Amino acid sequence: MSQTKSMLRPGGVPDSAVETHAMSQTKKTTNMSSEMLPVSLETPNVGREPGVSDGEEEGQKPGLDAGTEPVSKRQMKKLMKQKQWEEQRELRKEKRKEKRKRKKLERQSQLESGSDGSDRKRIRRDGVHSSLRLIIDCSFDDLMVLKDIKKLHKQIQRCYAENRRASHPVQFYLTSHGGQLKKNMNENDKGWVNWKDIHIKSEHYSELIKKEDLVYLTSDSPNVLKDLDESKAYVIGGLVDHNHHKGLTFKQASSYGIEHAQLPLADFVKMNSRKVLAVNHVFEIILEFLERRDWQEAFFTILPQRKGAVPAHTACENSPQDQQPRPEGWDSSSEGEHCRNDPDSPQKEEQDQQGSPVS
Secondary structure (H helix, E strand, O other): OHHHHHOEOOOOOEHHHHHHHHHHHHHHHHHHHHHHOOHHHHOOOOOOOOOOOHHHHHHHOOOOOOOOOOOOHHHHHHHHHHHHHHHOHHHHHHHHHHHHHHHHHHHHHHHHHOOOOOHHHHHHHHOOOOOOEEEEEOOOHHHOOHHHHHHHHHHHHHHHHHHHHOOOOOEEEEEOOOHHHHHHHHHHOHHHHHOOOOEEOOOOHHHHOOHHHEEEEOOOOOOEOOOOOOOOEEEEEOOOOOOOOOOHHHHHHHHHOOEEEEOOHHHHEEOOOOOOEOHHHHHHHHHHHHHHOOHHHHHHHHOOHHHOOEEHHHHHOOOOOOOOOOOOOEEEEOOEEEEOOOOOOHHHHHHHHHOOOEO
16 A cells, blocks of 8 residues: 555556656657758758858859859959959040041141151142043943952052152043943942042943043053053953953943053063953052053053063063963963963963953
8 A cells, every 4th residue: 555655646546657748749849840941951961061161152152143043264364354344445535536636747847847748748749740631441331240340449549549659640430330330349348438639420431421432441452552642532341251251342332332452561661460450450450550651660650569570671672482382371471481271270360350351
């Protein structure tokens, strides 16, 4: 009886029942605590290097937002250059202003001293304008591909520049201006609309100048030009076709019933290449003749070295060995012999770059 009483607690509850109840309460509290803990605490430190704390690991990661890719070294350099460019914008602006001011002061000092600092400009300003009219006929637009149109455009640019600085500038005309040529000039040389000392017309030259004043320059003409008549208007065919339309300019001149002639090239010059010259070469030779009044001087001043030009009388004094006939299609030159018909010949490639049916 006394033993039974000692195992009971006040209220008649045995000790074993109290212990069982306490254990169940402790287990519930533990489960609740584990459910309330953050998920990050439950996740083990998988893949973390030993000896690296949380703070150190965060410091090693770039501070980028979620979904942002890390910046490469090349991208970083580009960003730095862009930043430097933006920072120096004002500095560049100031340098441009200083350069403009310096040029303005130079021009003022040159005007005060009576010199403009440029021999070319001085020649143009003091030059005597010729009454000779020189026309580039641009009516062959539909016979050229875009590549050749661009070459013709460059040749016209050269003619304009040389005439502007010539000591005896001519009355320069561009006729039948339109089509691909005009489009190419609008796209690549918008300043042509402001060109000075030039007449750019959409009409054909026959509509602008009297027939009796016209002389068409073509290498196919049997007539050889001995001198220039400054009352005449000389026409140069604006055609870059690499000899695909042989005799076209001569046929056109004949069909219009106008006078035609070729430059006296064969009388003064012996060339290793074709007698056909580019538009700008013919133009410049005429300008040079107006200044020197000597065809040979004009030819040898303007003709490019690749033509292999030598004085005609010198070529006639060659040794009999040099005068032996060559196989058909071959030309001699200072660098050796090249076949005219070989499309890979360097000489032919250079000739084709400037080909135009005028002489």
